[in-house]
């Protein structure tokens with residue numbers, strides 16, 4: 001499977017911090033308290049997730065209360 005890029009639709013984020021708490025490797029809260037994806041603090045909101053970690057991200061997509069974490073098409 002190729003890398004897939006994950007992004008947070010900030011308009012729908014409830015700022016619950018769940019994704020950042022569960023998977024800080026790929027999610028963090030911005031200065032306004034809204035989530036965004038990242039890789040080592042870079043690739044903000046366009047983090048390309050390696051094969052091995054895609055299941056972890058998929059879990060956050062499924063558990064996100066705002067239903068606002070998506071794979072980029």
Ligand code: SF4
Pocket residue numbers: 008012013014015016017018019020034035063064065066067068069
């Ligand atoms: S889990 Fe969803 S709603 Fe909660 S902070 Fe992350 S992106 Fe926002």
